[in-house]
Amino acid sequence: MRLAALAEAVILAWGWRKRLIALVAGASGALALPPLDLWPLIIIPMTVAVWLVDGAVGTGRGSRFRAAFAAGWWWGFGFFLAGLWWLGAAFLVEADKFAWAMPLGVVVLPAFLALFPALAFGAARLAWPQGAGRILVLAAALAASEWLRGHVLTGFPWNVYGMMLAGEIHLAQFASLAGLYGLTLLAVAIGAAPAVLGTAKTRAGIWTAPLLALATLAGLFAFGLWRVPAGPSPVVAGVALRLMQPNLPQDAKFNGRNGEAILNRYLELSDRATSPTTPGLQRVTHLIWPESAFPFLLGREPRALARIAAVLPPDVTLITGAARAGETLPGESRPPIYNAIQVVNDEGVIVASYDKVHLVPFGEYLPPFLERLIRSVGLSEFVSIPGGFAAGRARLPLAIKGLPGAAPLICYEAVFPGEVAVRGPRAGFFLNLTNDGWFGQTSGPYQHFAQARLRSVEEGLPLVRVANTGISAVVDAYGRTVASLPLGVEGVLDAALPRPGPTTFYAWAGDLVFAGMLLVFLAISRLRAA
Secondary structure, eight states: OHHHHHHHHHHHOOHHHHHHHHHHHHHHGGGGSTTTOOGGGGHHHHHHHHHHHHTOOOSSHHHHHHHHHHHHHHHHHHHHHHHSGGGGGGGGTTHHHHGGGHHIIIIIHHHHHTHHHHHHHHHHHHTOOSTTHHHHHHHHHHHHHHHHHTTGGGOOOTTOTTHHHHTSHHHHTTHHHHHHHHHHHHHHHHHHGGGGGGTOSSSTTTTHHHHHHHHHHHHHHHHHHHHSOSSOOOBOTTOOEEEEEOOOOHHHHTOGGGHHHHHHHHHHHHTOOOBTTBOGGGGOSEEEOOTTOOSSOGGGOHHHHHHHHHHSOTTOEEEEEEEEEOOOOTTOSSOOEEEEEEEEOTTSOEEEEEEOSSOOBTTTBOOHHHHHHHHHTTOOOSSSSTTOOBOOSOOOOBOOTTSOOEEEEEGGGGGOTTSOOOSSSOOSEEEEEEOGGGGOSSSHHHHHHHHHHHHHHHHTOOEEEEESSSOEEEEOTTSOEEEEEOTTOOEEEEEOOBOOOOOOHHHHHTTHHHHHHHHHHHHHHHHHHO
């Protein structure tokens, strides 16, 4: 009875009360995301979402769509406001230039992203059946809107609803079959199923949807138990990785006057003994530094390369993030600058590079159709590169002596499901260099790491992740963290490289499984309605 009274209060709410309910319910979804990962709380936002759509009434289809759209916007605004508040920290790194624009990231971006669930609520209301079938309609609409959010305007698939289940490693294994968006479809349906307990008009079938949700949850967990090996993953023979996490403040990291001091710190930290049996770099085969490690172009600093060569023992390779200058194009006054991963041998020679393909809009470049307007009001991209970074042409494997082929991912590239594989033969591992120092001690770095880790589950490949301020980690092909350095800590991490797992169904089929699940959900909802 109490649940029925709560459902009635939500359904009948109007005006500011309904907007407040939607805002708070959406915001509660952030509790199920990293760093808290309270995944059972997914019930709150998804169940209330059903009741909000139930209450979207009107005299015609248009008015019902508008009512549901408005409720969905407030629900989505609450979710993104609570889940992305940490973006404000980036505006304070160079506060004199960007602090005034903080509302653009903290409020305006969530307001824009809220249009996607708003559209989903509105579309669901147009096809809204009676009974439990509406759970499937809402799940399909919200999952489809999340797919759109991950692709429209270069995409922003951050905190997709499926991440609410991905924190539990066994539940996350479903992503090896259907990816993040397939996991999202099930997450919404499972979380929304209890809504029928508060709205069923008769006792007949009242428990069908909740029991099916529990059975699905149990099935996901059982599949995860079956898929994840009981013991540790085997490792690549002869590989000894050292991950260096300098924990540099972001404002110092991009100050050119600090270049020599930064390099000194990297070299000292990299050669630090971690135990009596690990005396610095003597037993390391590959040293890895984070994204954008230097406030200068490494390829144009022979003295820096010479100092690196002097520290590297024979046959030890350095893998580092660094800005790279390309060839000056005809008619251009300066060369393009790329956000790159560069491989340096023990002689101080850069032997391989990868240029970031999927850049961060407004952070690393300004979208061409908005660039003139943005610059006219005194804004620029966050990086201190005139004109921003140029995009690489293709995600190609990175050949590194002594390692299997690497699938390179720089920072933001790791959050795009289905886009992380390289062209050609299957890679042996993901190499993710990032700089989350922009976001300080907030939820952002935890969320970023969780999304990178899910790519390992989807593709069946281990992950080697090195971050300036953390979280640096080695993850096996099932998403299990083998070793890690926590956020906000200076240090080095010595680890072996796990072997890749079997090729996953998702790696082969991509989002086709998700598309098939969408059709099945909609077909079943219509059958139940009939």
